[in-house]
Amino acid sequence: MIDLYYAPTPNGHKISLFLEESGLPYRLYRIDMSAGEQFRPEFLAISPNNKIPAIVDHQPVDGGAPISVFESGAILQYLAEKTGKFLSPELRERTLTLEWLTWQVAGFGPMLGQNHHFNHFAPQPVPYAIERFLQETRRLYAVLNRQLEKNAYIAGENYSIADIATYPWVVAHERQRIDLAEYPAVRNWCERVKSRPATQKAYALAQA
Missing domain, CATH: 3.40.30.10 (Glutaredoxin)
Structure with a gap:
C-alpha cells in the first residue's frame, strides 16, 4: 500500500x-x-x-x-x-526518459511556476519578471514541441514517467499565456494523454 x-x-x-x-x-x-x-x-x-x-x-x-x-x-x-x-530497462530509452524527467523537474516546472506566480499571485505587477518568465516558458514549449515532432511520446514511442511529469504543467497552458496552436506537436500529445482513462x-x- x-x-x-x-x-x-x-x-x-x-x-x-x-x-x-x-x-x-x-x-x-x-x-x-x-x-x-x-x-x-x-x-x-x-x-x-x-x-x-x-x-x-x-x-x-x-x-x-x-x-x-x-x-x-x-x-x-x-x-x-x-x-x-x-521506465524502460533498455539503456538508451531509460537514459532518454530520465533526461526528460530531469528537464521537467529542473526547468519546465520551475520556470512555468514562476510564470504562474508573476502573472497571477504577485502583489504588484513586475513587468520585467512577467516578460522574462513568459519568454522562457515559450522557449521551453518550443523545446518540447521539437521533441514531440519526432516521437509519439516524450522519450519515444512509449508512454513514460517523462510524460507523466510534464502533462500536468501543460494542462495549465492558458494560465501561462500559452496558445497550444503555436505548438501543434505538444497539443496533439496533450490530447493523447488527456484521453487515457487513468x-x-x-x-x-x-x-x-
Whole structure:
C-alpha cells in the first residue's frame, strides 16, 4: 500500500497519474496548504522540504520497514522501479526518459511556476519578471514541441514517467499565456494523454 500526500497541483497530479496508470493500491491524504498543514511535524518527517507530493511505501521491494520519498521526480523514478512500468530497462530509452524527467523537474516546472506566480499571485505587477518568465516558458514549449515532432511520446514511442511529469504543467497552458496552436506537436500529445482513462481518473480526484 502506498500513502500519497497530495494536493491538486501539477506536482500532486504527477503521482496520482502514475498510481492510476500502474494500478498500485494507494490511500490519498490531502494536505491543505492554505491551512499550513505542510508545516506539521508529522508531515515534515516524510517531506522535509514542506511541499507535496510525498509518499510512504508500506511494502518496499526489499521487504523492510516502510520507506518515505519526497520530491516528485524521485517519487516517479522510485515507483517506476518498484513496478517495472513507465521506465524502460533498455539503456538508451531509460537514459532518454530520465533526461526528460530531469528537464521537467529542473526547468519546465520551475520556470512555468514562476510564470504562474508573476502573472497571477504577485502583489504588484513586475513587468520585467512577467516578460522574462513568459519568454522562457515559450522557449521551453518550443523545446518540447521539437521533441514531440519526432516521437509519439516524450522519450519515444512509449508512454513514460517523462510524460507523466510534464502533462500536468501543460494542462495549465492558458494560465501561462500559452496558445497550444503555436505548438501543434505538444497539443496533439496533450490530447493523447488527456484521453487515457487513468488521466481522467487522476484528475477526478481534484473534484472529489
